[in-house]
Amino acid sequence: MIITISFQVKNYVEVMEGWPIKIGDKTFFLEREGNVAKRVSISFSNVDVGHAANFIPPTSEGGVPEIRFGSGVHVHQAIQYILNWQAVVSGLQIFDIDYDHYEIRFHPQTIEEEGKISLKSFSRTGKDASNSACDFEQIGRAFCVGQIEDTRIESTSHFREGRIAFEAGRYVDSFNNMFLFLETRYCDGKTGTGKQVALLEKSEPFCEAFQQAIQRLKTDKLSSSRHLSVVFDTDASISNKIKQVVELRGKLRHHSLKSPHRWDPNRQDEYEMPARFLSAVVGEIVLKESIDDIYSPKALEQFMSLSVEGGFETKFRVKTYRLEREPALVLDMSYPTTVISSKVCLSTARNALHACNQNDQLADTVRLDTVQSKRNLELFTLELGTWAYTESRSLRPNDGLKTIRCSFENFKSGIIVQNEFTFPVGGEFVDISYAWKLLAYCFDWIEEKDPTTRVMTLKLFLNKFDKEILSYRVGPQVRD
Numbered sequence: 001m002i003i004t005i006s007f008q009v010k011n012y013v014e015v016m017e018g019w020p021i022k023i024g025d026k027t028f029f030l031e032r033e034g035n036v037a038k039r040v041s042i043s044f045s046n047v048d049v050g051h052a053a054n055f056i057p058p059t060s061e062g063g064v065p066e067i068r069f070g071s072g073v074h075v076h077q078a079i080q081y082i083l084n085w086q087a088v089v090s091g092l093q094i095f096d097i098d099y100d101h102y103e104i105r106f107h108p109q110t111i112e113e114e115g116k117i118s119l120k121s122f123s124r125t126g127k128d129a130s131n132s133a134c135d136f137e138q139i140g141r142a143f144c145v146g147q148i149e150d151t152r153i154e155s156t157s158h159f160r161e162g163r164i165a166f167e168a169g170r171y172v173d174s175f176n177n178m179f180l181f182l183e184t185r186y187c188d189g190k191t192g193t194g195k196q197v198a199l200l201e202k203s204e205p206f207c208e209a210f211q212q213a214i215q216r217l218k219t220d221k222l223s224s225s226r227h228l229s230v231v232f233d234t235d236a237s238i239s240n241k242i243k244q245v246v247e248l249r250g251k252l253r254h255h256s257l258k259s260p261h262r263w264d265p266n267r268q269d270e271y272e273m274p275a276r277f278l279s280a281v282v283g284e285i286v287l288k289e290s291i292d293d294i295y296s297p298k299a300l301e302q303f304m305s306l307s308v309e310g311g312f313e314t315k316f317r318v319k320t321y322r323l324e325r326e327p328a329l330v331l332d333m334s335y336p337t338t339v340i341s342s343k344v345c346l347s348t349a350r351n352a353l354h355a356c357n358q359n360d361q362l363a364d365t366v367r368l369d370t371v372q373s374k375r376n377l378e379l380f381t382l383e384l385g386t387w388a389y390t391e392s393r394s395l396r397p398n399d400g401l402k403t404i405r406c407s408f409e410n411f412k413s414g415i416i417v418q419n420e421f422t423f424p425v426g427g428e429f430v431d432i433s434y435a436w437k438l439l440a441y442c443f444d445w446i447e448e449k450d451p452t453t454r455v456m457t458l459k460l461f462l463n464k465f466d467k468e469i470l471s472y473r474v475g476p477q478v479r480d
Contacts, residue, residue, distance in 0.1 A: 002043050004104070008102075009038055009095055014035050015037045037095070040082060083099075104121065154184060162278075166275055171269070187199050207238065213284060230244040313337070313338075316379055332373065340477055366388045379474070380472065381472070382470075401462070401463070404423055405420060406458065412453075
């Protein structure tokens with residue numbers, strides 16, 4: 001089998017001709033459009049077909065298939081060869097090569113290999129790197145935030161570059177950029193290890209984010225990294241924890257060919273965990289600043305005003321149903337959006353349940369129906385099971401409450417996938433109020449796990465029973 005790995009040329013370089021340079025099992029060539037170099041490529045021939053990419057079916061029902069390929073070693077070799085070529089040719093012509101995003105192509109060399117190659121090409125692109133499903137409301141509110149300090153813009157640029165580098169697998173670059181953020185913010189131009197440790201230890205925003213990251217990630221596999229051994233040592237002082245990070249910065253920022261302990265820029269996997277940890281620390285600081293600005297009353301007021309003035313809003317009507325024959329709430333809500341998304345549904349459901357609670361109606365509210373006011377199209381339905389309509393208005397299993405299983409479907413990468421999780425509960429029975437609290441807990445759990453999750457349906461099950469105690473589903477007009 002032949003594996004071809006291509007890297008994009010980002011700058012404009014004219015090359016009048018180009019033909020393959022074959023050296024042993026390796027072939028180097030430029031891919032041109034007209035006389036402009038677009039990609040520089042290298043092919044490895046006589047490669048075992050086991051290195052080809054293949055689809056791996058899901059291991060469980062509702063799981064997601066994976067793409068696996070064993071050609072990672074060839075990618076590393078290709079980068080090293082191209083780096084070598086790039087360094088040699090730089091005196092004559094600068095080639096700006098995009099090593100972060102590349103394409104791998106698999107070509108059979110024999111008839112037998114044809115049937116064993118199920119995927120002909122695989123691209124690592126930048127389209128999804130660092131990308132989350134973000135509502136326009138958040139982006140729009142950010143435009144409504146006034147001018148921020150130049151120092152914040154500059155330091156946040158280091159965070160952004162660090163995130164991009166991490167997604168590309170350049171973990172040393174990622175770590176260094178994250179530390180540059182900390183230096184810019186908190187180190188006051190000081191570069192010595194002792195001085196930086198002392199200054200960082202005095203910084204309340206840093207220490208708070210640092211300790212939160214340790215607490216949140218202590219059970220993660222990154223806690224086993226030898227570069228973070230002191231950071232996750234429960235007996236170590238905060239000063240020594242910070243010192244280990246600062247000393248690693250010193251090692252990764254300098255590079256000497258004379259040192260046998262130097263880091264290899266083409267083998268950065270060893271530093272993935274430190275980069276991930278420092279990204280979590282800096283990300284906590286940046287996230288807090290973003291949330292404070294985006295969700296400030298001033299930004300919200302201006303964004304809502306612009307939404308109404310421009311007609312960029314959607315109105316919903318929520319009808320609640322109660323067991324008691326008393327007036328039930330009918331809520332009219334408006335959101336600054338023109339797209340009916342699952343996130344809007346979730347926000348509406350939460351606000352409606354909060355309103356029911358505020359009006360002392362939650363204890364006997366059993367159903368919520370929501371429609372788009374203008375077109376009367378279904379937005380979502382939220383309903384308790386038949387148990388809520390019984391005389392006791394409760395569920396009392398013989399062996400008490402043990403667990404709640406939350407099964408939900410969410411929209412991801414253009415398809416609907418199913419997920420579920422289980423958590424323990426105590427007590428002897430579930431009543432209506434408790435059921436709504438369980439739903440709120442599940443919504444919070446999903447959002448904390450991944451804020452971009454687009455919940456399309458959700459059901460709660462008690463203990464090992466198959467009949468749901470509560471169900472939630474969005475309408476057919478909700479696409480994501």
